[in-house]
Amino acid sequence: MPAASPLSSVLLFLSYIQTDAGVPSVRLRVSSPYVTEGKLAAFSCNLTHASPSATLVVTHWQRDGENLTLDNPHYSINAAMTELFIRAVRQSDNGSYQCFIRPSGGGQTIGSNAVALHVLARIKVNAVGASVLIGRSATLSCLSVDDDVHVSLVFWSFRGKVVNNARERGYRAHGKAAMYLTVKNVTREKAGDYKCTLVNPVKQLSGFARLAVEYPPVILEGPQNKTVDQGSAVELRCNVSAFPLADIKWTVNNTWVGLLGQRFVVENGQLSIRNAHVKDSGSYWCIANNSHGVAPSIKAHIDVRAPDAYLTLKFGQNATLSCPHAESEKIVWTFKGPPIVQTEHVRVNSRAQVVFTKATRDQTGIYQCTYISPTGEYVPVHRISVTVEGPPSAPHLSAASVTFESNAAWAELHWTAPLHDGNFPLSRYVAHCFPSGKNGLIIDETTNSIRVLETTVTFSVPYRDGMTHLYKFFIVVYNEGGYRNQSNSVFVSVKPTASPSPIASNVTVTPSLLYSPPLSRSLLAVAIGLPTATVTILLVILIVAKFIARSRDCTSELPRNRKISKTEQVMESFSTNSNCASEPNSPSDLDEVFLRLP
Numbered sequence: 001m002p003a004a005s006p007l008s009s010v011l012l013f014l015s016y017i018q019t020d021a022g023v024p025s026v027r028l029r030v031s032s033p034y035v036t037e038g039k040l041a042a043f044s045c046n047l048t049h050a051s052p053s054a055t056l057v058v059t060h061w062q063r064d065g066e067n068l069t070l071d072n073p074h075y076s077i078n079a080a081m082t083e084l085f086i087r088a089v090r091q092s093d094n095g096s097y098q099c100f101i102r103p104s105g106g107g108q109t110i111g112s113n114a115v116a117l118h119v120l121a122r123i124k125v126n127a128v129g130a131s132v133l134i135g136r137s138a139t140l141s142c143l144s145v146d147d148d149v150h151v152s153l154v155f156w157s158f159r160g161k162v163v164n165n166a167r168e169r170g171y172r173a174h175g176k177a178a179m180y181l182t183v184k185n186v187t188r189e190k191a192g193d194y195k196c197t198l199v200n201p202v203k204q205l206s207g208f209a210r211l212a213v214e215y216p217p218v219i220l221e222g223p224q225n226k227t228v229d230q231g232s233a234v235e236l237r238c239n240v241s242a243f244p245l246a247d248i249k250w251t252v253n254n255t256w257v258g259l260l261g262q263r264f265v266v267e268n269g270q271l272s273i274r275n276a277h278v279k280d281s282g283s284y285w286c287i288a289n290n291s292h293g294v295a296p297s298i299k300a301h302i303d304v305r306a307p308d309a310y311l312t313l314k315f316g317q318n319a320t321l322s323c324p325h326a327e328s329e330k331i332v333w334t335f336k337g338p339p340i341v342q343t344e345h346v347r348v349n350s351r352a353q354v355v356f357t358k359a360t361r362d363q364t365g366i367y368q369c370t371y372i373s374p375t376g377e378y379v380p381v382h383r384i385s386v387t388v389e390g391p392p393s394a395p396h397l398s399a400a401s402v403t404f405e406s407n408a409a410w411a412e413l414h415w416t417a418p419l420h421d422g423n424f425p426l427s428r429y430v431a432h433c434f435p436s437g438k439n440g441l442i443i444d445e446t447t448n449s450i451r452v453l454e455t456t457v458t459f460s461v462p463y464r465d466g467m468t469h470l471y472k473f474f475i476v477v478y479n480e481g482g483y484r485n486q487s488n489s490v491f492v493s494v495k496p497t498a499s500p501s502p503i504a505s506n507v508t509v510t511p512s513l514l515y516s517p518p519l520s521r522s523l524l525a526v527a528i529g530l531p532t533a534t535v536t537i538l539l540v541i542l543i544v545a546k547f548i549a550r551s552r553d554c555t556s557e558l559p560r561n562r563k564i565s566k567t568e569q570v571m572e573s574f575s576t577n578s579n580c581a582s583e584p585n586s587p588s589d590l591d592e593v594f595l596r597l598p
Helices: 006-020 519-527 532-552 566-572
Strands: 025-030 034-036 041-048 056-063 075-077 083-086 095-103 115-120 125-128 130-133 138-144 153-158 171-174 180-183 192-199 204-221 226-229 234-236 239-243 247-252 264-267 270-273 282-290 293-296 300-305 309-314 319-321 331-335 346-348 354-356 365-372 378-389 396-405 408-416 426-436 446-451 456-462 469-479 484-486 490-494 593-596
Touching (some): 041 115, 138 153, 153 171, 226 234
Parallel strands (some): 226 300
Antiparallel strands (some): 041 083, 075 083, 095 115, 153 192, 171 180, 234 270, 247 282, 282 300, 331 365, 408 456
């Protein structure tokens, strides 16, 4: 089709004017020229003409001179095509938009003014901090994750004060839109979180870049001179400021504390001495070090005073303390510093004597009698160290796991050590197992001696086909004074399966474990090949022996650090007369834990 000549176009336009006596026009508006990615952009195409009788329609929309495909779900438009909506704009929607109209009866198409749409990327701040040695310079960065070209400015502030300006010395903002901040001659006071704020035409978003200042250790508080009583606890402080964190060690008379035994405990840099002895007197100091230097504290002298007298009591014993060479009405007794508080186990009578009734380990410590002079002055007269020897506190036992392997079950037990040793070092633990089958019949019993440093033991529990067994476990702890205490009991119910799944990887075997094979299994092994009547008699003997052992309700302890023979194990299960005494401080049945296996 031949193109219309300029003259024909002019004649068509003039004929339109003569017919409708008005000149149509179109104006395009947008809700906002700047829209953040993912937000709504709305365009409105407004039609104006002089004659009401003229009918004008929107024919199409363009972006950057190319027609928009309006059936694309990315766009939506009203029935008259006068409004265009882009509900979730993206970077590809950037550009110059126009709408076009023409008379309904035909005629020339007229385009609107061009409107630019700027799609701004969502601001995602990536603030990057730095770690630098004190005295050096550090550079922080504040970047947009999407490298937003519309970010026009970055503000840097520290503790509420803007720092990227010429008036703030020691800082320099540089790079595109000041996205980098260099902190000069870094000091500890400049360490912290720096706030950066990215700004574009429609919004702003902030992030934080942390400046970590590394420096050698500085002792803020060291140990102080102290005079303490023998048997008391001593706490020495060593507070250190350093980055990276400093490793703190203690020395006593030029000896590392780690070589002095379990009474010396270092936790979070602080030194605790439990039950101080006179030999613990001396010079103490801490040494802090990190990758940038070492800082020793000043030396502190600790003087541990020996008492004037010693008194050792047995657990539950009665006793009386008197203050020599003093009038009773002018005597004040103190215990570990404060005056004695009366309890059911200790009191001060009318003759100024300390009376112990069924002493417990809580009465262990230094007792001091003080004379009140006529002038009101308190004069120490006599200091007595009282030690109450007795059983350790009870360990707490819990069943951690039970796993299966081949034709056996392994019950792994864990416990926590006693809180108090009864004023004697702990010597060992003994784990006890009482398995029972039908009608409560004890079918096996074992004891296992464990080193005092261990807090776990694994028992091998044999199967009995078609029978559910209830296994009772408990731990007995002993100290070197011959005292003992028993933990709570743990019951494990096991029902053997025809083909148990092997889970060998979950089994932990304690090397020090001494395991007694089942007595019934041992006897049956002897009975192999014997006549049926003989086997029956042996089984009857076994049942009677088991009932006798169960009625005594105790088990014997295996010799420590010695593995016994099978014969000794069989005989040991019947000679259980040494551990039948009642246990002090035994937990109630309410503390028992049940674990039922599938």
